[in-house]
Amino acid sequence: MPQSAATLSSTAPTLEQVRDLQGRIRQMQATKLETRSLHTHPAIAELLPGGALRAGATYSVDGSTTLLMALLAGPSSAGAWCGVVGMPDFGAEAAARFGIDLDRLVLIPHPGDQWLTVTAAVVDVLTVVVTRPPARTSDANVARLNARLRQRGATLIVLGGWPLSEARLSISNSRWDGLGAGRGYLSARQVTVTVTGRNTMDYPQSARLWLPDPEERFREVSDQRPRAIQERGIVREAVG
Amino acid sequence: MSRVTRAIVLWCPDWPVTATMQEHGIAADAPVALVDRNLVFACSAAARSEGVQRGLRLREAQFRCTGLEVFPYDPVLDARAFEPVLAAIEEIMPGVQLVRPGTCAIRARGPSRYYGGEEQAAVALLRCLGDLGISGARVGIADGPFAAEQAARSTRGGSGTVRIVLAGDSPQFLAPLPIGLLGQSALATLLRRLGINTLGDFAALGATDVRERFDEAGARAHVLAGGRDGAMVVPRIPPKQLDSSASFEPPLDRIDQVTFAFRAAADAFIAGLTRAGLVCTAIRIEVETESGQTSERSWQHPRLFTAADVVDRVRWQLQGSGSIESGLTSAITRVRVEPESVDDIGHHEVGLWGGGADERIHHGLSRVQSMLGHDAVLTATIGGGRVLAERQVLVPWGDRAIAAKAGARPWPGSLPAPAPSTVFEVPRSVAVLSATDEPVDVDERGEITGPIELFSPTASRSDLQPVAAWAGPWPIRERWWDAAQSRSLNRFQVVDASGTAWLLMLDEHRWWAEARYD
Structure with a gap:
């Protein structure tokens, strides 16, 4: 058949395909006992340790609500219930446009001095909870909340620092397109996302992403190959 | 020809006003007007004597009667306030048809036989309304509901509040009345142009001719005009009593006491609904306090109310924005709950495998609501x-x-896409300066005074940083005719030195950050 002949005659699978397949293998394989992966946005997934958001884990995001929405978009579009606690400035319209389902998004903008109780209560019922903790959170409370998360299998995404987080995500070299000196309007942004895992032996993963691109989607900047993957030597392994 | 039913029609003039005055506890002789879309919809007798009439503009009405109390017209309130009247009439005469709030029809035969005559029946009806504190009601008795209603409306106030048109006299009674009473404005205008000004003139036309020329609606109007109204009085089915209330003697002054005491009433309320094969998706809670105030509120539910949900709503209504330990300003004497919208229980039955996840989420979030308040x-x-x-x-x-x-x-x-990810709940004050360290502004022609060079996200000079790119001004002029909601501002987009973009607005020469693209 011509189609299979074409497949046979083509050269080794392209880099894209290899990465795609590896990502899928990683998502299916549980790296530890009893950990479950959540559906994750493909642009972010391969940067995260384990290749996906993990149920019961905590991730911390430094100073970028858009990156936080990118993390939230994956599980939310797959049907998970999400909550946002203690962030009165969360832009619901941007969330909706970035693929977060507002019908399954719950906002608790002002938990007041009951932040821990409220977060623990919503962690019981929601799959992904985004929060900005108050300035001082005692280590004991952090440990209790982490235990609760592991027990309930919920994922916590914290804006700001958080001890015992699975990975820490940050952005750098933000470059906006479309705006000049007194003309144009903001259309898209390229940014370098760096993910530092909990294990200090892991090399920080980073990639240049559109956050967002002109169609308000998240994707990798395609003309530049991700450094992280080159460094890990996957390319050579795959080809050879 | 169909048989004509003898009918009693009860008419309460200015019912919307009466209902509003009852609701707000206003004295009967106060000048009151109800306003719908800035025009007077109805007014009380006192207001009318000062020159206020239906259709007047609000300003003109207030000019004519300076002490006028103005309320918005609420058709739901009309219907709700007429409900006890209907219930009271049903106590003494069966088979009441609601024509519209303020007007109802009753078949005359039974009551006139029971009370020993039509006049006696009408007097009994008026006495019943008097017991409810409604004065000025009129009664008309004639052949058919249409003629009876016209009879009721043709009564004068004072002593002659009942008008009885004898059986068979309805055509003569209707004949001199104007054609506009048929309630079909297009038809009435056309008939007037044809030189037909009274119901009698119209009734004199041949039935076949009228049907050919004016179609079914015209034929129906012709039958009404001729006093041969064959409409039956269709008695309503009295609704089941689904509401539930609890009175507290002595009055309770703590929220937890009230909610605890109301629990049994809430259980009875839900049990009553379940017996009727219904579930409730919206309720109305009325709370009466010792000082005579009442607070009313409607509560909705995404699924259906259980007894615990009803108790929760009572607590939230009492609590307002305070916490559960806060005391009440006045002790509570009575709490009443009534269903506002009900649905068949079959539509809400959980599936065989349950609606598991949603129910769990609802419970969890309700718990957070009971901690922080309903709107948290x-x-x-x-x-x-x-x-x-x-x-x-x-x-x-x-x-x-x-x-x-x-x-x-x-x-x-x-704003064009993309949408900013952080929208400040309260706009933040920022500083925007030109190269010469002057605040940038927009003149009255919409021109910017100079290019933006420096930006401080906290408005303090120590945080000033150079601006990488900017654009604007994009003016927003909204509702300039409305002083309370008018808005006139200019928008800018600015990218600061760290690569974070900001959406700024310039309002009355002051700079604010509306949102941040971070």
């Missing part, structure tokens, strides 16, 4: 508007979203 847990929908904070409509968990402005409209001047 929100869901968002995107509505219309130009200012970002206005576009995101936040609705308390459990309430239905009602978007004030439609999102699908174009909204010229709204």
Whole structure:
């Protein structure tokens, strides 16, 4: 058949395909006992340790609500219930446009001095909870909340620092397109996302992403190959 | 020809006004007007004697009668206030048909035989209304509900509040009345142009001719005009008593006492609904206090109310925004709950495998609501508007979203994509300076005074940083005719030295950050 002949005659699978397949293998394989992966946005997934958001884990995001929405978009579009606690400035319209389902998004903008109780209560019922903790959170409370998360299998995404987080995500070299000196309007942004895992032996993963691109989607900047993957030597392994 | 039913029609003049005065506890001789779309819809007798009439503009009405109390017209209140009247009439005469709030029809045969005559029946009816504190009601008795209603409306106030048109006299009674009473304005205008000004003139036309010329609606009007109204009085089926109330003697002054005491009433309320094969998706709670105040509120539920949900709503209503330990300003004497919208229980039965996840989430979020208050847990929908904070409509968990402005409209001047990820709940004060260290401004022609060079996200001089790119001004001029909601500002987009973009607005020479693209 011509189609299979074409497949046979083509050269080794392209880099894209290899990465795609590896990502899928990683998502299916549980790296530890009893950990479950959540559906994750493909642009972010391969940067995260384990290749996906993990149920019961905590991730911390430094100073970028858009990156936080990118993390939230994956599980939310797959049907998970999400909550946002203690962030009165969360832009619901941007969330909706970035693929977060507002019908399954719950906002608790002002938990007041009951932040821990409220977060623990919503962690019981929601799959992904985004929060900005108050300035001082005692280590004991952090440990209790982490235990609760592991027990309930919920994922916590914290804006700001958080001890015992699975990975820490940050952005750098933000470059906006479309705006000049007194003309144009903001259309898209390229940014370098760096993910530092909990294990200090892991090399920080980073990639240049559109956050967002002109169609308000998240994707990798395609003309530049991700450094992280080159460094890990996957390319050579795959080809050879 | 169909047989004509002898009918009693009870008419309460100015019912909307009477209902509003009852609701707000206003004295009967106060000048009151109800306003619908800035025009007077109804007014009390006192207001009418000062020259206020239906259809007048509000300003003109207030000019004629300076002490006028103005309320918005609420058709739901009309219907709700007439309900006890209907119930009271049903106590003494069976088979009441609601024509419209303020007017009802009753078949005359039974009551006139029971009370020993039509006049006696009418007197009994008026006495019943007098017991309810409603004065000035009129009664008309004639052949057919239409003629009876006209008879009721033809009575004068004072002593002659009953008018009885003898059996068979209805055509003569109707004949001199104007054609406009048929309630079909287009037909009435046309007939007047044809030289037919009274019901009698119209009735004199041949039935076949009228049907050919004016169709079915015209033929029906012709039958009414001729006093041969064959409409039956269709008695309503009295609704089941589904509401439930609890009175407290002595009055209770703590919220937890009230909610505990109301628990049994809430159980009875839900049990009554279940017996009737219904579930409730919206309730109305009325709370009466010792000082005579009443507080009313409607509560909605995304699924259906259980007894615990009803108790929760009572607590939230009492609590307002305070915490559960806070005392009440006045002790509570009575709490009443009534269903506002009900649905068949079959539509809400959980499936064989249960609606597991949703129920669990609802319970969890209700718990958070009972900790923080009803409006602390929100869901968002995107509505219309130009200012970002206005576009995101936040609705308390459990309430239905009602978007004030439609999102699908174009909204010229709204922001192009992408949407900013951080929208400040309260705009932040920022500083924007030109190269010469002067604050940048926009003149009255909409021109910017100079290019933006420096930007401080906290408005303090120590945080000043150079600006990488900027654009603007994009003016927003909204509702200039409305002093309270008018808005006139200029928008800018600015990218600061760290690569973070900001959406700024310049309002009355002051700079604010509306949102941040971070």
